Amino acid sequence: MVILNWLTAFGKYIMMLKRVFRRPDKMRMFLKRYYTEIYQLGIDSIGIVLVISLFIGAVICIQFKMNIQSSWMPAWVPGYASREIMLLEFSSSIMCLILSGKVGSNIASELGTMRVTQQIDALEIMGVNSANYLILPKITALITIIPILVTFSVAAGIVGAYSIVYIGHIGTIRDLTIGMQYSFHQWFFWMGVIKAMFFAFLITSIASYYGYNVKGGSVEVGKASTNAVVTSSILILVSDTFLTQLLS
C-alpha cells in the first residue's frame, strides 16, 4: 500500500513536471516572475547562507586545530580541511538542506495558500497553464542563483576560518593560507555547483508538488509545507551519495 502511494505520488509529480516544462504563454510575464523569484528565493537567502557558512567555516577550523590536530599532522591541515569540507560538502549539500527548510516551506505554503483560496483555479479558468506560470520561474530561478549562493557560502566559510584564527589566536594566518592553497582542485568547486544545481531542482520541484496539490484548508497547507521539507531533505541526502560517487 505504501509503495503504491509512493508510485502514485511519483506519477503525479512527473505529470506535474510535464505541465511545468512547457513554453511559457507569455515570455514577458515569465521573465517578470523569474526576476521576482530570483529575489525571493535567492537574494533573500544570501543573509542566512553567509551567516551559517561563516560560523561553520570557523567551527571546522576550531575542531581541526583544537581537537583533531596532533603532533604528526602538519600545521596547515585545518586550513586545508576547512576549504575542502566547504567546497565538497557544506556549501552544496548541507547548505541545500538548510535552503530546503527556508525555500521549500516558503514555496509549499505559498502555492498551497493559492490553491485553497482558489487563485490557482482562477488561473486555470483564464486559460493559463498554472503549473507552468507558477512553478517554472521558481525552478529556473533557484537553479540559476544557486551557483552564486554556493560561491558566497565557500567564501564566507573561508572568511570564518580566517576570522577565528585571527580573533581566537588558534594558529597562524600563514599556516592557514598554506592549507587553503594546498593541492587545490578546481573541479571540486564545480562539483559542488553541479550538486547544488541538482538539489535546487529537487527543492523547488518537490515543494511545488506538495503546495500545488494541496486539498483542504490551512491545516493541509501546514502539512504540505512539512512534507515538502522532509521529502526534499531525504532526497537531497540520498542523491548526494550517488552524485558524489558519480562526480568523483
Add this chain to the structure above:
Amino acid sequence: MIEIKSINKSFEDKVVLNNIGCTFESGKTNLIIGRSGSGKTVLMNSMVGLIQPDSGEILYDGRNLLNLSKTEMIILRRQMGMLFQGSALFDSMTVLENVMFPLDMFSDESYKERKRRAQFCLDRVNLSDAGDKLPDELSGGMQKRAAIARAIAMQPKYLFCDEPNSGLDPKTSLVIDKLIYEITKENNMTTIVNTHDMNSVMGIGENIVFLYHGSLEWQGNKDEIMTSDNQRLNDFIFASDFSKRLREANE
C-alpha cells in the same frame, strides 16, 4: 448559450449530479439555486472544466466542452470569466495588476492600452481609486467588485459567479447583483450565478435552475417561482418566516 445534457457525476459511491439537463441563455442572468450540498458548485465546476463529469455533454454555443482538444479548451477558457466565492484575487498584486493580469497574459495591446482597459473595468465597478491597493486592503464587497472587473477585462462571452453574495451584507449584495445584471446586459453575456441568496433569486433571476440532491427539480424565472406548486422548491425558497409572511402578503 450553454446547454447541459444528461450530466452525471459521482465521487466514489456518492452521486452528486444525476442526469442534469438544462439551458442557460445568452444575455440573461441564469441562476443555479439549491441547498448546500445539492450539487451547485460541482455543476458549475464541471461547466468550467475544473471537474470532469462521468458522462453527458456541456455545449458552449454547440461546442462540447468535454470533447475539446487542449488548444480549443484554452481558447474557450479565454472567453470565460469567473467570480469565485472568495474572490480569488492574486494577493501579491495590486488591484490594477489583478485586473490587468488576463490582458497581460493574452493581449498583444500596448501597456498603455491594457492599463486603459483595466482602469475602464475598475471604473465600471466603481473602484476607480482602488487600483493601487492590495486585495487585503479592500472590504469584502470591494474585493468582489475587483474580481468582477478582472473577470470582464477580456470581454468574456460567459460569466460564472460562484456565491457572489456570500459573506456580504444585504445592501452590498444588492450592489453586486445589480452590477452582474447590468454587465450581462451590456455585453450580452451568458451569465450563470450559483447562489442561495433569495434576494438574488427575486432580483436578477431571469432563468432559475433549482437542484435538489443532485437532480434538476425545477426550472423557471423569478415570476414563476412565486406561483410554483413544487413543494421542494417552496420549502427551499420560503424556508424563513420572513419569506413565508412575504408570500402570504403577496397572495
